[in-house]
Amino acid sequence: MLIRKAHIDEAAKACDVLRRSILELCGADHHDNPAIIRRWLANKTPAVVGSWIAHPDNVVLVAVEGETVLGIGIVRNDGEITCNYVSPDARFRGVSKAMLALLETAARSHGNDVCHLISTETAHRLYLSAGYEDCGVPQGKFGTTSSFPMLKQLAAESSKP
Template sequence: MKIQDAVINDAPAACEVLRRSISELCVADHGNDPAILAAWLRNKTPEIVASWIAQVDSSLLVAIEHGAILVVGSVTDAGEIILNYVSPDARFRGVSRAMLAALEARAIERGNTRSTLSSTETARRFYHANGYAEDGVKTRNYGTNTGYRMAKSLTAQIVDHVS
């Protein structure tokens, strides 16, 4: 598996990973409610994903294995992780953890000592297990009540990264 910056040609496959991950893996968040699911998926189109790839103030990364995108992740230059979605076909293989490490490394490269994110209920335990802690009031995302604001210090990783 290789993690790299996404290119415009990755947009359709990356979009498909996002849509499948949300639809199939985030049931604890959307509860199969068609209105919530529609709101969450509304901006997950190949055209919009292509626009995210082209943004200059964030990085959209993909993990690729045998030509297939397994994970899509994005981090802003301010250190906020805004995407980390795994294909249902690659769940529990460590690819999300590898993507998280790559996103944190990119945040460090951009001068950040702290990473923030808004976690789904589905991913909350994953982020806790990777050093994130609740950091703020729960938010309402796409009609769900499961936007857990979380943060992690990247200071220790900066020391390890520099060593």
């Protein structure tokens, strides 16, 4: 597996990962409620994902094996992680955790000492295990029952002699 910056021509594959991850892995969040799923997927189109890749305030990363996209992650230049989704075919292979580490590195490279995000119920334990802390009242993003505002103080990069 390789994690690298996304290319605009990968928008459709990355979009497919997003949609499949939400549909197949986030049942604890959407409870198979068609209205919630419709709202959550509304902006998950290849054109929108392409605009995220092209936006200068985003760092968009993909995890790939050959031509297969296994995951997508996005961090804004202000340190907000807006996306960290894995393909159902790659779940429990460390993709999300590895992606998270590189998103944090990208945030740090833009001068941030904190990363913040809104976690799904599905990913909440992952973020807690990576050092994130709840920092607000759970929200109902897209009509879900719980979306957790979280943050993490980033460790300073060690300087090499």
